[in-house]
Amino acid sequence: MRSGVDLKLLEIFCCVCEEGSFSRAAERLGLTQPTISEHVKTLEKYFQAPLFDRLGRHIRPTGAGELLYSRGRSIVEMKQSVEEVMRHYLNGAQGELRIGASNIPGEYLLPRVIGRFHRTHPNVRVRVVIGDSEQIIDGVIEGTYEIGFVGSRPRQPGLDLEKFASDRLVLAVPRSKSWADIADIALADLMRMPLLVREPGSGTREEVEHWLHGHGVALADFNVVAEMGSTAAIKESIRENVGASIISDLAVAAEVAAGRMRIVPIREMGTLDRDFFRVIDPRRVASPVRGAFLDVLADSGERKGLRRGTGGHSKTR
Numbered sequence: 001m002r003s004g005v006d007l008k009l010l011e012i013f014c015c016v017c018e019e020g021s022f023s024r025a026a027e028r029l030g031l032t033q034p035t036i037s038e039h040v041k042t043l044e045k046y047f048q049a050p051l052f053d054r055l056g057r058h059i060r061p062t063g064a065g066e067l068l069y070s071r072g073r074s075i076v077e078m079k080q081s082v083e084e085v086m087r088h089y090l091n092g093a094q095g096e097l098r099i100g101a102s103n104i105p106g107e108y109l110l111p112r113v114i115g116r117f118h119r120t121h122p123n124v125r126v127r128v129v130i131g132d133s134e135q136i137i138d139g140v141i142e143g144t145y146e147i148g149f150v151g152s153r154p155r156q157p158g159l160d161l162e163k164f165a166s167d168r169l170v171l172a173v174p175r176s177k178s179w180a181d182i183a184d185i186a187l188a189d190l191m192r193m194p195l196l197v198r199e200p201g202s203g204t205r206e207e208v209e210h211w212l213h214g215h216g217v218a219l220a221d222f223n224v225v226a227e228m229g230s231t232a233a234i235k236e237s238i239r240e241n242v243g244a245s246i247i248s249d250l251a252v253a254a255e256v257a258a259g260r261m262r263i264v265p266i267r268e269m270g271t272l273d274r275d276f277f278r279v280i281d282p283r284r285v286a287s288p289v290r291g292a293f294l295d296v297l298a299d300s301g302e303r304k305g306l307r308r309g310t311g312g313h314s315k316t317r
Contacts, residue, residue, distance in 0.1 A: 007079055009043045010072045012036060013051065017061055017069045092292030094123040099293075100136035100145035101128055102203050103231040104248045105276050109165055110149060117296040124289050132229075134201035140279050146290045148279035151203025160280040164297065169207060169272040170263045172235075172252045173244040184265040187215060194225040194243030196234050204231075207274045208246050215268060235261075246272075 016025040016036065026033045044051050051065035061069060088094035101110055106128055114126050131139070133150035140148040141156060154161065171190070173179040178193075185193075197219060198205040205219075212218055225243045228234050231251045238245055238252075238261050246266075255261045278297070280286075 005043075005046065005072075007075070009039050009046075010068075011076050011079070012039045013043050013065075014069055014073050014076050016040060016052070016059070017065065020059065022059070088123065090288050092124075092288035093121060095287060095289045096125045096127060097147070097287070097289045097293055098145050099126060099128045099147050099149070100139045101130055101149040102133045102136055102151045103130060104151055104167060104204070104251055105149035105165070106130040107231065108248075108250050109276065113293075113297050113300045116300055117293055120296065121289070121292055124292070126293075130230075132199060132201040133203035133206070137279060140281050143281070143284055146280070146284075146287060147293065149276060150279055151274060151276050152206045153275075153277060154279060158281075158283070160282045162278045163275045164278045165276045167274055167276065168249040169204065169211075169246050169274060170249045170252070171244055171266050171269075172238055172247050172256070172261050173264050174238050174241040174261060175259065176241045179244070179262075179264065182264055184267055187217065187266060187268045190244075190266060191217070191222050193223060195222045196226050196228060196237050196243045196245040197224055198231075198234065199227055199229045203274070203276075204246075204248060207272070211269070211272055 012025065012029065012031075015029055016022060019025045019028060022036045022040075023033050026036045029036070040051065047064065047068070049064040050062050051068060052059045053062055085094060099110070107130065110128060114128070117124070117126065129136075129139070129145070133152045133154075136145065136148040136150050137154045137156060137159070139145045140159070149164070151167075171185070173182075197208070209219060226237060228237065231248065234245050234247055235252060235255060237243065238247075239255065244264070249263075252261060252263075256263060278294075280290075
């Protein structure tokens with residue numbers, strides 16, 4: 001018993017036990033009867049014990065055969081289960097997909113895509129972690145996430161990037177007396193108003209800082225009253241009249257429609273559009289479920305354009 005039991009021989013032995021006949025086992029397995037007999041003899045030689053009583057045309061397992069079948073059947077079933085699981089996994093039908101996403105893609109864009117993906121791949125578990133863009137990009141590079149979705153273009157070289165949606169940044173303000181008579185606002189006047197901003201590393205903050213730099217100013221020149229780690233916290237603070245914020249149009253669409261806040265144009269801004277990127281590290285081997293998810297993403301329409309939250313129109317990038 002030096003080399004271990006051949007699983008194929010064990011599978012054949014179990015089939016013979018279940019069929020009660022070498023010929024029927026041969027028919028079920030698509031083999032010849034002499035081949036079945038030879039494999040059983042090989043197994044008997046391995047265990048150095050007869051496994052069947054051969055009673056003319058009939059066979060019955062011996063005591064050793066019954067013991068081997070009682071334990072061997074579970075091994076055969078486990079082997080079949082492993083093969084089935086691997087087939088499903090390699091076909092992208094089973095497994096787990098780890099996704100990292102910044103606030104806006106993770107909270108407002110991906111749920112629709114994940115819903116479509118789940119309908120066609122119900123046995124795949126999708127895990128989504130929300131963080132700022134820098135954290136998500138680092139996670140993709142470290143292998144924590146198979147796919148990242150971020151609101152700013154990564155600076156790290158060697159990543160596979162693709163635009164999958166676009167958005168517009170707007171100034172969202174409270175429904176308060178201080179803003180009631182302001183139809184639009186100059187940048188110089190906005191600098192004196194209470195302002196809410198995202199934390200460093202946020203794609204939204206990076207886009208805002210880039211735009212301000214182009215106009216010769218920085219966030220340090222503004223009356224920043226709070227720096228917050230999520231879009232949800234920014235929105236709640238606007239509703240509570242803590243301040244205004246330059247924020248995703250998509251994120252505040254429901255609040256604006258419900259009259260809980262409103263949009264005030266910044267005269268110098270015009271339209272400030274930004275893109276969202278799908279990020280992959282091409283050095284890492286892609287799982288089949290990742291490929292299946294990207295196929296759904298490509299067909300979902302998210303890459304073709306994004307409906308504006310408050311403007312009610314689409315833009316194709």
